[in-house]
Amino acid sequence: xxxxxxxxxxxxxxxxxxxxxxxxxxxxxxxxxxxxxxxxxxxxxxxxxxxxxxxxxxxxxxxxxxxxxxxxxxxxxxxxxxxxxxxxxxxxxxxxxxxxxxxxxxxxxxxxxxxxxxxxxxxxxxxxxxxxxxxxxxxxxxxxxxxxxxxxxxxxxxxxxxxxxxxxxxxxxxxxxxxxxxxx
Amino acid sequence: xxxxxxxxxxxxxxxxxxxxxxxxxxxxxxxxxxxxxxxxxxxxxxxxxxxxxxxxxxxxxxxxxxxxxxxxxxxxxxxxxxxxxxxxxxxxxxxxxxxxxxxxxxxxxxxxxxxxxxxxxxxxxxxxxxxxxxxxxxxxxxxxxx
Numbered sequence: 001x002x003x004x005x006x007x008x009x010x011x012x013x014x015x016x017x018x019x020x021x022x023x024x025x026x027x028x029x030x031x032x033x034x035x036x037x038x039x040x041x042x043x044x045x046x047x048x049x050x051x052x053x054x055x056x057x058x059x060x061x062x063x064x065x066x067x068x069x070x071x072x073x074x075x076x077x078x079x080x081x082x083x084x085x086x087x088x089x090x091x092x093x094x095x096x097x098x099x100x101x102x103x104x105x106x107x108x109x110x111x112x113x114x115x116x117x118x119x120x121x122x123x124x125x126x127x128x129x130x131x132x133x134x135x136x137x138x139x140x141x142x143x144x145x146x147x148x149x150x151x152x153x154x155x156x157x158x159x160x161x162x163x164x165x166x167x168x169x170x171x172x173x174x175x176x177x178x179x180x181x182x183x184x
Numbered sequence: 185x186x187x188x189x190x191x192x193x194x195x196x197x198x199x200x201x202x203x204x205x206x207x208x209x210x211x212x213x214x215x216x217x218x219x220x221x222x223x224x225x226x227x228x229x230x231x232x233x234x235x236x237x238x239x240x241x242x243x244x245x246x247x248x249x250x251x252x253x254x255x256x257x258x259x260x261x262x263x264x265x266x267x268x269x270x271x272x273x274x275x276x277x278x279x280x281x282x283x284x285x286x287x288x289x290x291x292x293x294x295x296x297x298x299x300x301x302x303x304x305x306x307x308x309x310x311x312x313x314x315x316x317x318x319x320x321x322x323x324x325x326x327x328x329x330x
Contacts, residue, residue, distance in 0.1 A: 005211075008211060008212065008213050009208070009211040009212045010212075010233075011212070011229065011230050011231075011232075011233030011234045011237065012233060012237060013212075014208055014211070014212030014214070014234050015233055015234040015235065015236065015237030015238040015240075015241070016237050016238065016240075016241045017204075017208050018205070018208060018212075018234065018238040019237060019238035019239065019240065019241030019242040019245075020241055020242075020245065021201060021204075021205065021242075022241075022242035022245060022246065023242065023245035023246065023248075023249060024201060025201065026246075026249055026256065026262045026264075027249075027254070027256055027257055027262075028197050028198070028201075028256065028257060029194070029197075029256055029257070029258065030256040030258075030260050030261070030262050030263065031198075032264065033242075035292075035293045035294040036292075036293040036314075036318075038293065039293060039311075039314050039315050039317075039318040040318055040322075042315050042318075043315060043318050043319045043322060046319070050322050050323050050325075051322075052321075052322035052323075052325050053319075053322050058190055061190040061195060062190075062194070062195060062198045063198070065195045065198040065199050065202065066198040066199070066201055066202040066205070067202060067293075067294070067297050068199065068202060068297075069198065069199040069200065069201060069202015069203040069204075069205065069206060070202045070203075070205050070206040070209065070294055070297045070298050070301070071202075071206060071297045071298065071300050071301040072199075072202070072203050072206060072301060073202060073203040073204060073205055073206015073207045073208075073209070073210065073298065073301060074206040074207075074209065074210050074215070074297070074298035074299065074300065074301020074302045075206070075301035075302070075303075076203060076206065076207055076301075077206060077207040077208075077209070077210030077211055077298075077301075077302070078210055078301065078302040078303060081207065081210070081211060083211075087213060087216055087218050087219070089216075089218045089219060089221075089222045089227075089228065090222055090227045090228045092225070092227040093218065093221055093222040093225055093227045093228070096221075096225060096227075097218070097221060105218065108213070108215055108216040108217065108218070108299065108302060108304065109216060109217035109218070109290055109299070109304060110217060110218075114217065114290075114304060114306050114307070115306055116306060118306070119306055119309060126288065127288045127289060128289060128306060128307075128309055128310050128313070129309060129310070129313045130285075130288065130313070131284075131285045131287075131288030131289035131310065131313075132285065132289055132296075132309065132310030132311065132312070132313030132314045132316075132317065133285070133313040133314065133316055133317035133320070134281050134282065134284045134285030134288065134317060135282060135285035135286060135289060135291075135292065135293065135296075135310070135313075135314045135317065136285075136293075136313065136314030136315060136316065136317025136318040136319075136320075136321070137278075137281055137282075137285075137317030137318065137320055137321045138278050138279065138280070138281030138282025138283070138284070138285055138317070139278075139282050139292075139293060139314075139317075139318070140278075140317075140318045140321040140322070141274055141277065141278030141281060141282075141321050141328065142274060142275055142277075142278030142279045142281075142282055143267065143274060143275070143278070145282060145292050145293050145294075146235075146286070146292040146293075146294070147292075147293075147294055149279070150235060150239070151235070151238050151239055151242055152242065153267060154239045154243070155239050155242035155243040155245075155246050156243075156246050156264055156266075157243070158266060158267045159267075159269065160267035160268070160269050160272065160275045161267060161275075163272055163275035163276050163279065164275040164276070164278065164279040164282075165279065166276065166279065167275060167276040167277065167278065167279020167280040167282065167283060168279050168280075168282055168283040168286060169224075169283060170276075170279070170280045170283055171279065171280040171281060171282060171283020171284040171285070171286065171287065172220075172223075172224045172283040172284070172286055172287040173224055173283075173287075174280070174283070174284060174287075175224075175283070175284045175285075175286075175287035175288050176221065176224040176225060176287050179284070179287075179288070180287070180288075183288075
């Protein structure tokens, strides 16, 4: 049991465990799963608000609590159930990334880029700061992120969510095949 | 539609759901930059399996809730507002911006927070940038096509 838990969990375990949260949130308090809303709630806490942030952020306290829990869960998962082995991504991805100069595969992300030292480099700045900015800007423009559109929205068979998810992939493919070769 | 008070008792379930999520995100490696690259390069089924089976389980549950008119535990009706299509521009264009950021950071909003818990503290900078991006959208909103 412990051995199973400390290994990476397969998709058919993780996917359903994630999906069941959508009805769970509805049943707990009629809440719709969507994590990027929290970025808006943080903006609503700031003074000098534009109309879009002119609401009581405390209505989103449940969601901010959820995301605080996600942070704690990350700590629990890595401290007590951590996987000691390098991440088992496919050989094809490894060789593609090696061509871009990424050859380290221990840990969850390339630590030479995603670190304070990496942040001082151009590629680190683009991937962390510009990337983060686009995640926030795009999620609110599209009205949701992976959780709100890809999972909640598609689960409710919403056509706008399908269009948003196609957009997510269009952007991801552009970044992967056109931007990353230039940046890295 | 009564205003719910944010007592510890009301918020605790969400904290627990969050912790549950953070553990699953970590153990299934969906928070890994490498896994997101593998997905956008179509080189493994892992991410597609996770997202696909999550949608399937969520979709079946949502259909049951809708058809049976199941209520929330506090007795209130469960409202699932449909998304407004409008011109559709916001969905494909906003979605594309989001996708660019998703592939660059290798993380969407939830995983960014799980990564901080995993010790990748530099993701706090990505989160701050995402807040700045959200704020920028709020300011530009009246001028953007939706």
